[in-house]
Amino acid sequence: MESRDKKYGNTKSNKWILFGFIFTIGLVLVSFIAYLLYFESNKEPENMVNEQAISDNEIENGIHVRTGLKEGEGLMTVVTHCTACHSAQLIIQNRMNKERWNATIRWMQETQNLWPLGENQEVIVNYLVKNYPVYSKGRRENLQNIEWYELSE
Template structure:
């Protein structure tokens, strides 16, 4: 009978060891999952108020124009500028507008495409102002195969 009790005791010891290993494995797994989801361990850090200061441009500088250029967007200063800024730069960069030089028909077609596929709102009376501004200030250019190089300083090849 003694051997039977000894065997039971050994089995209990093995179960306790396995249970301890499972608990340690579970704790380790949870720690790894937490580290993957929050590598900075922010949960364990004290809540200290961090003040971040961002320089907000003065209201005068927000729509500042220098040398005929609206500084924030790069658009030319002309009639309809703010209508274009307020409607076009809500969804995309002003540079996207500037690089796409088109005639009136193509600008209107582009606006229709944006309304049909990109959820552009109905521009109403602003559409005419926007198209007139774009056609006047960013008309199509005949570039040919490539633009002519300008302001190039050439150098002499030495033998």
């Protein structure tokens, strides 16, 4: 009797061990597949965008092909922060001095949801002033308009 009970008991716990084993493997497999699916679906578009961005950053004859901006120090900062909402043509058309660029940026931040630029703002404004200097004709107009903006700094 004793040995029979023991035998039954063993068979029962063996079954549970087997069940637990299969269950665990199943669980691991399912999580692994879920993990793979999650990463596939998350990674692919991101990679595509990155590849596209890299191949689109060609410079030909000193001009950034995708945006038409001139090559120069800070170019990629301008491309990153200033061509997301509108074409670079809007920037190129506007010749401003430092103060007016800063004011325009502040205006976009206050009214057009432009994000804070931090230290990049100086890089951007320097690039713009250096590569797209004010036309001599436009200079007087800029000075006349200067009171239009309230500069607190």
